Amino acid sequence: MATKHHVSAVIFDLDDTLLDTESVTRGVLNDFLATYGKSADAEKEEGRLGQSHSEYAAGIIADYGLPLTLEEYSEAIFPLNLKSWQKAKPLPGVRRLLKHLHKNGVPLALASNSEMRIIGQKILKLEELQDCFSVVLGVDQVPRGKPCPDIYLEAANRLGVNPSSCLVIEDSLVGVRGAKASGAKVVAVPSLQTERQHYSIADRVLCSLLDFHPELWGLPPFDDRIQGALPMDPLYSNAHIGNVISNNIHMIVAGEHTYDSVPGQLSGIVFGRAKLEPHGVSKVVVSIGWDISPPAVGRVMHICFLDPCCNAKSGEPLELLLVGYIRELQSTGSTTSQALSITEEDQSIARDALDLPAFSELQELTLFSAPGKEPFE
DSSP states (O other): OOOOOOOSEEEEOOBTTTBOHHHHTHHHHHHHHHTTTOOOOHHHHHHTTTOOHHHHHHHHHHHTTOSOOHHHHHHHHHHHHHHHHTTOOBOTTHHHHHHHHHHTTOOEEEEOSSOHHHHHHHGGGGGGGGGGOSEEEOGGGSSSOTTSSHHHHHHHHHHTSOGGGEEEEESSHHHHHHHHHTTOEEEEOOSSGGGGGGOTTSSEEOSOGGGOOGGGGTSOOOOOOBTTBEEEEEEEEEEEEEEEEETTEEEEEEOTTTTTTSOTTOOEEEEEEEEETTTEEEEEEEEEEEEOSTTOOEEEEEEEEOSTTOOOOTTOEEEEEEEEEEEOOSOTTSOHHHHTOOOHHHHHHHHHHTTSHHHHHHHHTSBSSSTTSOBOO
16 A cells, blocks of 8 residues: 555544443443433434533533533433443454554554543553553643644644644544644544444544554554454354355344444454354354445344354354454445455455464453353364
């Protein structure tokens, strides 16, 4: 890939860019509103993504007619969110990218629309990755929050670089607009993949940080692919086998909790192993994407069984352990079915990779199912 830009520093958002905080707090608001006899409006909540806490809280109070002041709401919701933040994990590709940039001496900043006291709690879930950032900024340290450019301008100032030489990585439209207003280059990784068409103001739009190519921005390239595949933090899921698409490829029928541990930002061709009763265990390739054609907007998965002895049948329960990433889906101009296609090359890469230590060790160290069950073998 040819270099298009040259940046000297990278500024990251926190929520749903580095950590999957949205998914772990999804039920908090519903539970809180239920105590007032109300329920959350999904469309309104999607529109609040990326807002500062004060703006978000004021909107909640007004939209649902809560008999609370801003301070009362904040005091009541904070301990509930705090408990949920403990479950947050780095999103796919985050560990790899932060470690790579830090190792190569690229200055990094964290710029969040959260207040510093909240950032201090959330950032603990990044563990050792906290040390990658030389600058950490919250909305309470600048005059105006996102979508104003203040926080990016201040981050660039503290990094000692011109804003125009910075790359900002964001998940929300609020953040993307603020970053563009600062003069920085912007990569968007939308937390709502169904809204990708609205992110055209970004310089580049990705499904996942696993698809980020540093060399496009004049940064040192990755050199960590192993025979065409990338190890990733293991993801466990369960579902049911759906209809046959072709030969050994089936649709996956999602259950209530199928996507609990599969972040919305993960889209592409991944691989691992599947446990399918009564057939045992098989190497698998899985394509994960989105069908955004109304009215059936939602996530879609296809699965390819690589072991010929696995004669999967529609309706059978399935356990999945995904440990590696191959590539992003085909172009958005394709149909959903075409984009989710699993090629012979994908199958070959996965089949070989699953025998390599880098991927087999991930399986041996991971519990294949819920706590208390035996490790996957």
